[in-house]
Amino acid sequence: MNVDMDTDDWLACPTPLEMYQHQCSILVEELAETERMLSRARANIAGLVQMNDLLATGKAEAESALKEARAEFETLKSSCTEPGILSMKLVAEQRDHLLRENQRLLGELGKLTEPQL
Structure with missing residues (x-):
């Protein structure tokens, strides 16, 4: 059976031009959706860049504070070396001696000021 029929003129069958136009409209809709997605992605990227800048600033401040704390720690550590500890012990001994004295x-004052019986 050899069927060589042209189906373009059948009822409700689109012509090649109509099929191309439909395909073009589908592509245009997909392109518009892609542009919307690209716009949202750009907004998300801008937000992420801003968050990154804030985090970098916070990190720099934290590193600066850490550097200052380390310097203060080193100063305190060097003041608590053996000569520093010995001088603190000497001051403590003098304080204890003065307290006892x-x-x-x-x-003695109490004995002198007590009424004599």
Whole structure:
């Protein structure tokens, strides 16, 4: 059976031009949707860039604070070396001695000022 019929003139069958026009309209809609998606992606990227800038600024501030804290720690560490500890011990011993001497003198003063029986 050899069927060589041209189906372009059948009822409700689109012509090649109509099919091309329909395909073009589908492509135009897809292109418009792609442009909307691209616009949203650009807005998201701009937001991410802004967030990155804020994070970089915060990181720089944190690193600066850490550097200052380390410098202060090193200063305190160097002041608490052996000579520093010895001088603190010496001051503590002098304080204890003065406290004992003060208590002794207060005791003597109390004995002198008590009424004599």
